[in-house]
Amino acid sequence: MAAVNHPPAVVLLTDFGTDDTYVGQMKGVILTIAPETRIIDLTHAVTPQDVTEGAFLLERALPYLPPESIVIAVIDPGVGTRRRAIAVEAGGRRFLAPDNGLLTPILLKNGPVQCVEVTNRRYIAPERSRTFHGRDIFSPAAAHLATGIALNTLGAAIEPADCMKLPMPGCTALGIGVWEGGVIFSDRFGNLVTSIDSSLAAEKDQWRLVLPDGTALPVRETYGNVPEGEPLAYRGSFGTLEVGVRDASALERFGLNRGEKVRLERL
Incomplete structure (x- = not known):
């Protein structure tokens, strides 16, 4: 029997909680574009707006995520400002997140292959809320990646060194x-x-x-x-x-x- 080729899993990490419809809307966008996608809810219970906690949880969960996963990480107190939306390929996985330090462990430890700013309007929502980029930018971009587009089609390349990084907890x-x-x-x-x-x-x-x-x-x-x-x-x-x-x-x-x-x- 021939092996079944599934699209890569999309992994969600947010501080949205599950009382509202935010997570469901993100999943709806992903499945509308890429209906065969498997979605993993890593957590939606990051302490609200705590970017450092989100970065720590992502780093520690990474070894247990499927190879070639597409990770959407959204803890985004700067949503709607001039902060960039970025996509990074590293360690065989792809990550979409605000450029606010949330991907610090990925950028520092996993040898990014490439990094782009997500700006190509073909792969994001035509109308975008100022306060919900998880639905309108990161989810459609991730879904298109799951259908097979290359990361560099999402926007112009940027240097990983130019992305924001946070001091991570240590001792x-x-x-x-x-x-x-x-x-x-x-x-x-x-x-x-x-x-x-x-x-x-x-x-x-x-x-x-x-x-x-x-x-x-x-x-x-x-x-x-x-x-x-x-x-x-x-x-x-x-x-x-x-x-x-x-x-x-x-x-x-x-x-x-x-x-x-x-x-x-x-x-």
Whole structure:
């Protein structure tokens, strides 16, 4: 039996939520142009207008997305201004996003093959809202890419070096066996995702994560290693340390916001 050739999957990452019709409108545009396209909802729950969080989530999800995916990433507080709409090809995938730093990990780590500004009116909506470029620019452009057009038909080439980049969350060594990082975001369970790389807390040693109020949490393997209601730090699925409370919310318990500092210490 001959293999079936499917169009590349279109992956959506936004801060739109699902209470309104925004995501449905984007999907409607994509499927009108490319009806056989598979659509993956990576998330629509990025903290509103938090470009750094969106960039982090995209970077960490990238290894698990299908090869040749077309990714639409829209966290766009500058929509309707002079900021550019860009399309980037890197690592065998294509990405469409506002030029506001959302594609920082792609531009810095994945060796972009080409980058264009999306301006060709043939491949975007003839009438465009000033506030909904996810529907009127990025979705039709992605759908046309899914039908087989080349990236460079979307507009004029630009240098990846000229695209906006953000400082991405990371951690700093404060001494031997001590690193400082910060909270990036909380997930829907109330777990606090930090910027401290899990690999720093080598399993052969004992570690603790110190919160801004001085609370010191043991680094454990998983929630079941502490009693119900007890807090812990653990090596999370994003590849960084996280703060959790067994069967409860670390966000509610500690009230930490993005950017607040945490410290990893070897015992």
